[in-house]
Amino acid sequence: MEREIKKVAVYVRKSREEETEDTLNRQQSVLIDLCEKNQWEYELFKEVGSSQEYDRPQLQEMLENIRAFMYDGIVIADLDRLSRNTVHFGQIKEIIVNSGVITITPSKTYDFSKDDDDFISDVQSVLSKQEYKTIKRRLVRGTRQSAKDGNWLGKKAPIGYKYNRETKRLEPSEDAHVIQRMFQEYIGGKSTKDIAYEFDLEGVTTSVGMIWTPAGVTRMLSNIVYAGHSLYGRTTQKKVNGKRVVEKTREEEQILVENTHEALVSQEDYDEVQRIKKQRNSRPVPLKLGKHKFSGLIRCGICGRIHSFQTSKYKRKRISSCQTRNYNGDKYVVCSNKGANVSEFEKLFYAHFKKYVDQIEEYVHLIEPKETNNEGEIQRKETQVKKLNQDIKRVQQGFLMEIFTEEEAHEQIKGFKSKIEELENDIERLKEQESFNEQDFLKEKLDRMKLFLTNGDDMEEREANMILQEFVETIIYTKTDNEMELNIVMKDLS
Template structure:
């Protein structure tokens, strides 16, 4: 008596497809085919792109195929599995390895046979061409819909609500808030001032907007508030499994004017854009690139990192601290830490740096005199970390088994495995560091640091700015800088 076959029925609908009963129609045809042939079947159904391989239901089905659970995979066409040639080849290889056939309503494929594999490849090329045509039609349709004034965004911007009947934007109760932001900016308040003012006054919106300078800047830059719609400003590409957002070229963007009622006039919007440009631009003479002290000088009063500039007399300067402390309303005080000519700062810095070199030389002499030059023994600590790595690898295998047994979903398993692998990576780095440290004595370590410090003290002024900055970042944590009156003080915090 012949054993009854067990098959997997795979049903997929693309996100772009608008027909809601597409999945039901596919499933009905395929399950009828199974029942007509007296096959046992499991149904896997999902909505997802044909260009993505990590669809949850597809991966769940393939994992069971690998365990020889099915005699065949049944689908309406092979493009339901994938329209991506590379991905389809991977799926076909999985079926071949498991001795699993692929069945459609019109044909049974055995990909181990050259003829079936050849026909499949031809269909794959045709399917890809059809996909490109569908994509082009969707883009043309979107452009025309946008030109008709319909809102195509995923959600309505703050200040508007979406009318499902007209498919257009309408003013919401938040629109006065947006109008006030534009007016305050023209009146002289910065984005930081506006964010603080709205946070302090507990200004609320329907989406519970958190007021930040960056958030206010995005609102001020959005052309939607002048009554226009802009689409395609960014796009998403999938790189190494991650979606990366990037800005598109202006030629690829769709700007449709006067699609809805504006919150601010075109004149006010243009005025704000001009003000933003003027406030954010600095004369080229005042700009200064990477400097040897970049990222190192911290304010001794508030802890902020100081920046650098070139004065009108072409002198390099440490900028005054710009940290604001708000009191009530829009009033604030600025940190009193003043700027200074870089030449004055460097003179004081090299004096203090020389003292650190002398102290380190004395420490080297002390080590040599006491004979405390044994390399530390990290063997026990290394062994402990290796055992932890082995345990984490076992945990990964248990999660994989749990996924196979359907204890975890694919998403849950992936998250757990990623976390475990991250822990393993950290432990492996620690083991390597301990092994390297175990071969270096305290004297070797201090003498190496001392050599770098002496080299910088002798040749620091001759090094390129970036190279000098890299050396200083290796040697020290920060330089605490204070100058309130004419007197300057610094403190070098070494690593």
Template structure:
């Protein structure tokens, strides 16, 4: 492509007397400054570019059509708002000349720069001048150095990219946070931007999400619950808190399956800094590729944890047993999805609903391919649960150490006390937010009366705040109920004994118990089963 710069463009030669030699130009002044310069607003460098180029145009006696500015945008990408507006005005025939301080202001990708100088500008009868580089497409003889300067700019950008990546990796290995915005539940330490501290307003929501998942809620169910309660999603919360955060097209972003999953999979909530999860394909492209977990840069103990390592491990274990959809069944948590498999063909057991309303499991291989593949292996969910419970109780009663169970139970009781403190903290946070919303609603109404915002804007913000208020009021009542139940519980010793008895005489399974204790359950013909425990079963 560099060689193409040196080829004389016949269309440009033919335009010499028609366009490039005339004096009545409508000039588009283009100024750009990279974000790495660390300036905000219109920096001094942008101001210098404007002043220099404006004087240059006026000295030549040309007309300034408009000034286009991209402050804080890299020269590698050409998707910049100011530059895109310039291109639109060129196509609309509003511009007959583009002028920049030097060629690197136009861009640092020599292939793209070549496209605009060699093809786009000439085809649209536009003259280009880079003042400090003495480049003028109206004077072909003086442009011999153009391709070399473009390549040098491109090499400079590549070198800068390597240096920046090296600095970032060094910070990652030191456990310093380098993201633009802190993860949901945290905020940047005002004393050190590379250190995370807990955001007390929304950390309770993160803890609650983990507890909901452990208790049996799926990603979509959690998202729906949070949306119904008006809990701000990560994007909406960042947009409310940070002026520089752009929510995109959605005015009031909602919680979704993916946003819930991203939080539940993120080890940052255990006090671990895990970075370098993805990387750009190269310095010219915006596309990224996800890296394998072994390539992440992980540093432990870099900040205060929101979630205990034990709870994070529970969630991770449950995620390995992904739910399988089943026709006819209610969209709720399916106890044996991901755990039950056909003992003959090895396919997973899928749920279906009987006319009686009961749910039973059948071999998915049989369901899809018929008798030629496998047989039905049908078993009622209730019966399968009872058979596993019977085997589990037999195992526990025969080999469990009651004293060790007591110690474990005491740990659980103490953890409940911690949960009570968490509920109290969240209650305080919810109460504070309700007060803030009341103030904002009043301010919103005053802005409407003064004419600061119109009726449509008022209703949009009012409905969003009001919905959040309703959800918070519901959560407030729910938290008060939890705290009342906690306060009415029996004394510690009785609770310990009760937990031990409940363990020895387990009456109900849940997915967490299955994930912790069982690798898989093989369902054989004639309602027989084989349980593969994660620990060795001494009963067998």
């Protein structure tokens, strides 16, 4: 006796690899004609997604409705529209069987609860997986051959090039001179930070409105496209816990095709840039960072921009004049805040900082040590930890008795352990408070401030900067004519 079918789910899917735009429409048309011919009420689910992904939104919505017994059947073009992944196909098939749903294609109807149909579907799933691998190999071969012919296969042309739709190749654009200058300045000794700052300061623009950053300059200097070659498949996307993660592929998985378009820089210059980058990246971190005692702390009192440092021709360290430029009518106006010798700045800073340290010391002498009693709170949290450990044992027993699935047990235990870790951290903090009152806390901070006051000039610049960053929020610096003003904003010590 055949099952009575009243309402079905129609599922159509197009893979990202398929280039034909009307693939979905053809599937949809054939399947809806089938439903109307049999007078089935239908609900359409339609999407673009890889056959290897299980968490496709439309597929998951359809499966949720199947679990709720909303359909008598599923109508699809082929079984591989559901999945070409054998594991995922097995999961989908289990949901279909448990919900008493049959699967209908234009050529055959499957009832996976029957052994013959179940076996046939398993064989077809294995064949679909093999077909998927074959399609991927063909795509790679096709991509490689098209690239060898000189065709540009990227999504958009890199800065410095434009895409010619007739020849399908890259051609130099009006931005080419920007890229060429970037390579030459890097070879000439400038860093990516120097280049980004200089381009920003000069108002160097591109047709796509490039915002100049050290990271952006680094990416362009690393792009082999500027040497006239094309490289494809440098990254791949995978889904981890439902989120797309970009990963760098192995070198043997990438497709490098040489001399596909006109180069903007010579091969020698490109190789020299890569050599310099590698050499600079191998330097110790402190040498690369070039930290100054006041790095990141001095802010312009006129425009609010962070000041940088320079060394004068007399080997004196200086705070640079502010270089912020504002457009005023028909011209750019540079901020009027002047620079100064660091030695001149330090005299004023140390005077202000010492006053602050003296105030903290006076306060420490005035406050009375307060003993904290957290015993009750510690006991309460320890009791919670014991209960959570018992809950973990209860879930483990439930898994053995098949009350919980492995996935359910894992999720519950993971949640309990997270709470236990949080409680144990709270207990540790409360125990520390028992033996560490406000006076002790401030004394420790005070000792570090005094260390900077007495030994700041002898400290390694990076260490001195770390101490200042601990206490100072920012130093608002203003110098007009010969008058220098400082406003030191201290961090909250609590």
